[in-house]
Amino acid sequence: MQSTVCLWGKRTFCFVSCSVPVLLSAMAAADLRDELSCSICLSIYTDPVMLPCGHNFCRGCIGKTWDTQEGLGAYSCPECRAEYQERPALPRNRTLGSIAARFCPTEPEPGETGIPCTYCVLSPVPAVKTCLHCEASLCDTHLRGHSQSEKHILIEPTMHLGDRKCSVHEELLKYYCCEDSVCICVSCCLAGGHRGHRVELLSEASEKKKEKLRKVLEKLSPEREETERGAQRLQERRREGAEAAAGETERVTALFRDIREELEALEKRLLSDISRQKEELSLTLTELIQQLEIKKDELSRKIRHIEELCNMADPLTVLQEQWESHGAAFCGAEGADTEGRERGGIKVPAVGDLDVGRISETLLTGLAGIVTGVKGRIYGQEATDLVLDINTAHNLVSVSGDRKSASYSLTELHYPQSPERFQLYAQALSSRSFPSGRHYWEVEGSESGDWWVGAAYPSMERGGLQSCIGYNNMSWCLRRGNNNRYSVRHYSKWTQLPHVPSCRRIRISLDYEAGRLSFYELSEPIRRLHTFTASFTEPLHAAFWVRGEGTWVRIIH
Template sequence: MASADLRKELECYVCLNIYTDPVTLKCGHNFCRDCIGHVLDTQERSGSYSCPECREEFQDRPALHRNITLQNIVENFLSAQPDREESGVFCNYCLHTPVPAVLSCLMCEASLCVNHLTVHSKSPEHVLCVPTTSLENRKCSVQHSHPPVGGPNIGAVQQTSVLSGVTDILLDVRTAGNDLHISDDMKTVSWSSILQKRPKIPERFKCPQVMSSQRFSSGRHYWEVDVRRAGYWRVGMCYPSIDRKGDQSVIGYNKKSWCLERGWWEFDNKCSVIHDSKEIRLPGGVSSKRVRIELDYEAGRISFYDLCDPIRHLHTFTTTFTEHLHAGVYVGGGVCVLEGCIKICGGNQN
């Protein structure tokens, strides 16, 4: 088995990194001990337990059995990898644990571990070099024909790079419902009782919802939102073919979108994840007022996290994607919520 294929088999489903002290549930799936421990702690509040990967339910909190064989495989795999620690350069796309980089890309201005290198673009424009923190000194002075990710072309749909760290999400005002106000930097969306007088175009939602300019058709990405000033909200991912009017256009209310929702009444802080109108109520709500949405396109996973300390995994949807994806945001208003807003974090701003 190739090194990259083996590494993929050694990744924890929850943290997406190589197993640390792997343990096994009775359904046969493996996780890092700390990762599955946090998941089970979260599930304990709801009184029911299930495997995050296969969703098999357990009547009682499942025992965690150390997988000694898997631990030995992990140790042998890591010991066989080239020692890159001396360079002090780590992969930009390993989101949870620092992983030494094996190469840097001069065009993407990013360093990559062996796992992320395997899905990196094979385009001849992507020039690779030994890991370095001084990419500017190694870059060619010739300007490439395509714009950089997150560039000034805000109005047009943008294709993201194959790999990304904290993705610089920009909201596409062409899709924004007329009861939403979009900030000049395209990062804050607010519900308003004063309707915007935007042109009627097929892309525009009738509901208070907006999509990102960026689209994702490969790679692993994540983006974050600050929801502390929002009342009723939904954040997630959707296909561009999602309806633009009617109840079926709201993210989560169709087969073309996946979302995390916080209900109307802020004081109870009830949250759910929704896909195809099927709702799963989550215990504990969002305690940090900041949410992370992670996408692994090839693995078919959309995950939601509460950015408390420690970070709490809320839910992961698993499917096979058939279109590229956009970030989606819904901000409610009306009698219960007079106003509310969501701010996109990360990227060029925090």
């Protein structure tokens, strides 16, 4: 194999066993490429324009360059630095554009052969490396015959070598100035503005920077993994939220469908009852009307007979009328008063005498049944029998006789000793626990004082600082303090709520399996104050805490 090196200007061509015509063709193609390349983008001209100084550039490239020079007082040519006070017009170089257009078809299409080999001019062959020293790209064949000298630096194929040269000396960037943090050439080191600065080879500076980047990577990688896990958790929460919303939508839709069906059934039952009462009343009135019609006909007949007698001129005929057959009629006519009508049994009842009370009672009972069923389906098993466990009450907690109220006592009550009794804080638990399911209970607190409500595990401490509800990981509470503000606490972490109390009634809703404990203010409209989320591991008891003279909390539902 024979290798020949030929110098052509600044460019060094390395080839393997090439014939002279091929060599000349390669050199000519490379030289033509230089002539047809824009010195700004280093690519074949696109819509070339000519400056007054005679240099050519792509219209877009020189336009962007001059855009950056706006306001500097002059526009300059990137080649010869000729300056123009006003931005020159850019006439199109049609001849150069035509030549560039004819040369472009010999270039490989993007995505087909990539960056072409500089020396394969007969047919485009993709380059595998670019030599910075030769300023040429090489295919596999020409790379095998390329010089192995250290000054021939090989990189991945590229057509943009301008960013690898010093903008001042037009020499390859080989060093890194540690003081100015820039890449420089040999001339910059020896006679340029970086003379006397601490410099390193690009490879050495690159390795040092890589080492720093690796340390940064060591810190960023766990952070990225944690961020990714956080994003996955949020996506899971979003999915769970969407599933919960879909399930809740289906549940509410079914609930209202059933409510409508029950209301329609109740409506039909009431309308049927009203219709039945109307028919019964109508039959009664019809029978009475018929009786009155008969009586009216009989009276009309008697009236006509009497009128005939009254109109007779013959006294003998009038006096000889059969008294026996009409005496009763005459007597009835002569004594026709209210008393006689009542003895005849003719009594007209009040019109429209429906049993409205029965209808209203049926309506109210039916609606109450529907509401009760709805509550049961919304909240699950109702805590209607929720009462306080007096064996847990602190000696400063006065429990009412029905065990529904807990109030603060100014004097100790000396309850019997019990291992369940709280020793340090004025609080108590409910006797009933909730090991599963969905439940709710409603409480009302005093207008003044400091009272807390919530839920707690039965294994919560009974003495010591950790025995206060909300001060440990076994209890959750809502506080309405003396400052007339809401706050919530769990595991000794207080969270101030933005809501200003508008009423003294609170609903505590528990969904054990879903791990949600929610607090609602029973204002108009009802509003949610806060929801705790947790994986409950023990049955939950309702918890109550009071402090201050006149402070009390009462279970109302």
